Amino acid sequence: MSVITRPWSRLTLAGKIVIPLIFLFVLLNVLLIAGFATGVLPFLGGLLLRIINDNVDIVRFIGAVTALLLFTVPAAFVIIFMELKLIAFVNLRLGPNRQGPWGVLSSTLHGLKVLAKEDFTPTGADVPVFTLAPVVTYLGAVMTIMVIPFAPGLFGIDLNIGLLYFFAVAGLTTIGLIMAGWASFNKYSLLGGLRAAAAIISAEIPLTLAAVGVILLTGTLSLNEIVLRQAGSALDWFVFQQPLGFVVFFIAATIEAGRTPFDMAEADSEIVAGFATEYSGMRFGFFFFAEYVNLFIISALTVTLFLGGWNAPFDIAIVLDRLGIVVDPTLDPGSLGMGLLWLLLLVPPIAILLLALPFWLLRSDWSLLKSLVVGFLLFNLVVMVLVGIWAYMSFPFVAGIFWFLGKTFTLVALFVIMRGTLPRIRIDQLMGVAWKWLIPAALLNIFITAAAIVILRDPSLPWNGGG
Amino acid sequence: MLRIVLKIDGERIVDLDPVLGYLHRGVEKICENGDWHHAISNCDPLEYAASMFSEAMPVLAAEKLLDLEVPRRAEYIRVLAWELNRVASHALFIGWLALDLGGLTPILYGFIERDEIVEMLAALTGQRVLFNYLRIGGVNGDLNHDFMSRLGDWMGHALHRIEDQQRLLNANEIFVRRTKGLGIVDRDIARRTCLSGPVLRATGVPYDVRRAHPYSVYPELDFEIPTREEGDSYARYLLHLDEIKQSIRIIDQVLHQMPDGPVMAKIPRLLRIPPGRAYISVESPRGQYSCYAMSDGSDQPFRLRIHDPSFFNLQAVGLVMPGNLIADTMAVMASLDPIMGGVDK
Incomplete structure (x- = not known):
């Protein structure tokens, strides 16, 4: 207890953290006991539950928004790491390999570094607009995730105009970029902002028109409905x-x-960093994150519309059935009785020893401890895989997330490899591609789809059973 | 270290003004204050991507003033070093061109190529970039085993690498559209601005100092002067690829014809160059690298005027750029390939 009597300045860092926690703990306990004794806490709890019950939609919305906001950060970190590593492989480099195994922590440390940097506002900048621009860009990117279905029943909100909402909110990102370009009071920023505006306006129209084909096929704008219509095997996906x-x-x-x-828009060899030239610190970080979140959502939307969303490319149960393997994932731990306890008690040590044995026997330079550690890690891996398989078979949303994220990150990897391979196109060539080729092609696609639907589905036509 | 002031109308360039001098070190004046041997290492950083050529300036000038016969083995080693350095420089050129167009990968492939050569030359000369290898009357040190084994390795896959580069860029629609028909330097512009090297040869003029004003042992070697007619960035890119192949051909011949003998001529320890004036030129990766030297009979150069092709190639930018877009500045600048160390001296 001599720790408590020591003055604050003489405490170690750990003490400075632990001692306030002790006091907090004691205080909370006292409050809890007092609350329950007087009946205040049960009353407040009941009130809260009633409020949640009455406003379940709003609570669900807030929960979804929070979860998605929190989801974007690790997703962006994963994509940044993928980009660092994949482009390194394309370039015949090693890529990040110092921070954590294979450099997996490098993108996180990038994020922390950005947080720690000075937040600088240039003289002559339009301060409110300058401050707001990264927020608008980032929120525009994050808000679109709301309508994307991750798995059966796992989506922020199932809007019946989901696709329209997506395109409308994604357009907000452009406004943020133009705001940044204009408010920075910098020639390069202005050029970058205008380029971004020109590029996105050119792209927005073919993007929307290309999605119209899918809307014609499904007759709905709800992304969840569009995914449900692609159920079945990979051949039912709209890409075909x-x-x-x-x-x-x-x-x-x-x-x-x-x-x-x-x-x-951010061509580094021409206009420094485009709209982000004057940004530093976490404001730059928002642009940085927004770029990768954008990449994620645009891949997610492509997967949702054309690649079957969370549908598996083949029904694994049917394949197993054909092979004659019967898998029954339903597991009732209660039926094992005392056997469950023995299982939990005996299986881990025996399995670890069994997994460690070959290493210890075959690698003469490894100590017993090292083999045991490797055996422990291997056991964890095996258990994780087994639990994963069990979860995949038991819960449809686990399977949905697996396939959805798998497809999305494959597309992201494709974007990243494209970045490693291709040079940059010029702004006038981009507008030429968008207006002269993409829009006519998208219109042609709509025409063909509509004609095909009429020919194949119109009941009044003779080959469809009409007369 | 080049600043270009653009006057633009939207994205279109109306006028262009390169601002030079950010890398000016007064190399010519520094050379006058040391003796002729010091001038070699002072001239090294002029053309830092291919310094084997810029360091040849005082060497060749002094040899011409001395009327010195350089041992044949030394001449062959010089040609070997020059051609290796040319390949290294050209490999870097291709990478920079693609990088300035936004392609991340070719620069790394180019650096792999360059790094092998630079390590090889480091085994020969002791340094990676600023070699300080040529000497008045020969070269500093004979070929060694390390160098030869690295060279053998490299010769085995050099052409294959170049073909890899070609596969990545030649048929790349974006790359071709960004460079074809862009920054066209015609023969008139070339004549007005004293262009030389690949920029000139891309306009169809087969002018190469190695053939036009032969020096060293180039007359004994069999190689072609590749030319292109279009004069645009893409033609310059293809020309660099062709020149790499020709350089590899020269290296192959040099290795087969390499004579035995000493690598240094007998020169006095305190070297006094007889008074007079001499003009010499070599074909550097960027064009005609020449030098007008004056000696007053002392052991120091009286004047060493160095003509750097990058400076003249850079002049063409102001003539070909107006009317193009901002993004094209990079494609044209990179394809004219100025080395600012030589431009600003």
Whole structure:
């Protein structure tokens, strides 16, 4: 207890953290006991529950927004790491390999570094607009995730105009970029902002038109409904019914996300960093994150519209059935009785020893401890895989998330490899591509789709059973 | 270290003004204050991507003033070093061109190529970039085993690498559209601005100092002067690829014809260059690298005027750029390939 009597300045760092926690703990306990004794806490708790019950939609909305905001940060970190590592492989480099195993922490440390930097506002900048621009850009990117279905039943909100909402809110990102370009009071920023505006306006139209083909096929704007309509095997995905639409959508999405070869808005060899030239610190970080969140959502939307969303490419149960393997994932731990306890008690140590044994026997230079550690890690890996398989078989939303994120990150990897391979296109060439090729192609796609729907589905036509 | 002031109308360039002098070190004046041997290392950083050529300036000038016969083995080693350095410089050129157009990968591939050569030359000369290898009357040190084994390795896959580069860029629609028909330097502009090197040869003029004013042992070697007719950035890019292949051909011949013998001529320890004036030129990766030297009979150069092709190639920018877009500045600048160390001296 001599710690408590020591003056604050003489405490170690750990003490400075632990001692306030002790006091806080004691205080909370006292308050809890007092609250329960007087009946205040149960009353407040009941009130809270009633409020939540009465406003379940709003609570769900707030919960979804919070979860998605929190989701974007690790997603961006993963994509940044993928970008660092994949481009390094394309370039025949090693890439980050110092921070954590394979450099997995490098993107997180990038984020922390950005947080720690000075937040600078240039003289002559339009301060309110300058401050607001990164927020608008980032929120525009994050808000679109709300309507994307991650798995059966797992989405922020199932709007019946989901696709329209997506395009409308994604347009907000452009406003943020123009705001940044204008408010920075810098020639390069202005050029970058205008380039971003020109590029995104050119891309927005073919992007929307390419999605119209899917809307014609499904007759709905709800993204959740569109995914449900692609259920079945990979052959039911709309990419096979809409190949032209998919190509147009993919190119327009690349422009929309501002990725190489269409990243002239922040062309580093020409206009320094474009709209982000004057930004530093976390304001730059918001642009930085927004770029990667944009990449994620644009890949997610492509997956949702054309690649089956969270649908698995094949039904694994049918495949197993054909192979004659019967898998029954339903597991009732209660039926094991005392056996469960023995299982939990005996299996881990025996399995660790068994997994460590070959290393210890075959690698003469490894100590027993090292083999045991490797065995422990291997055991964890095996258990994780087994639990993953069990969860995949038992819960449809786990399978949905697996396939959705798998497809999305594959597309992200494709974007990243494109960045490593292709040079940058020029702004006039981009506008030429968008207006002269993508829009006519998207219109042609709509025409073909509509004609095909009429020919194949119109009941009054003779081959459809009409007369 | 080049500043370009653009006058633009939207994205279109109306006028362009390169601002020079950010890298000016007064190399010519420094050379006058040391003796002729010091001038070699002082001239090294002029053309830092291919310093084997700029360091040849005082060497060749002094040899001409001395009327000195350089041992044949030394001449062959010089040609070997020059051509290796040319390949290194050209490999970097291709990478920079792609990088300035936004391609991240070719620069790394170019650096792999360059790094192998630079390590090889480091085994020969002791330094990676500023070699300080040529000497008045020969070269500093004979070929060694380390160098030869690295060279053998490199010769085995050099052409294959170049073909890899070609596969990445030649048929790349974006790259071709960004460079073809852009920054066209015609023969008139070339004549007015004293262009030389690949920029000139891309306009169809087969002018190469190695053939036009032969020096060293180039007359004994069999190689072609590749030319292109278009004069645009893409033609300059293709020309660099062709020149790499020709350089590899020269290296192959040099290795087969390499004579035995000493690598240094007998020169006095305190070297006094007889008074007079001499003009010499070599074909550097960027064009005609020449030098007009004056000696007053002392051991120091009286004047060493160095003509750097980058400076003259840079002049063409102001003539070909107006009317193009901002993004094209990079494609044209990179394809004219000025080395600012030589421009500002």
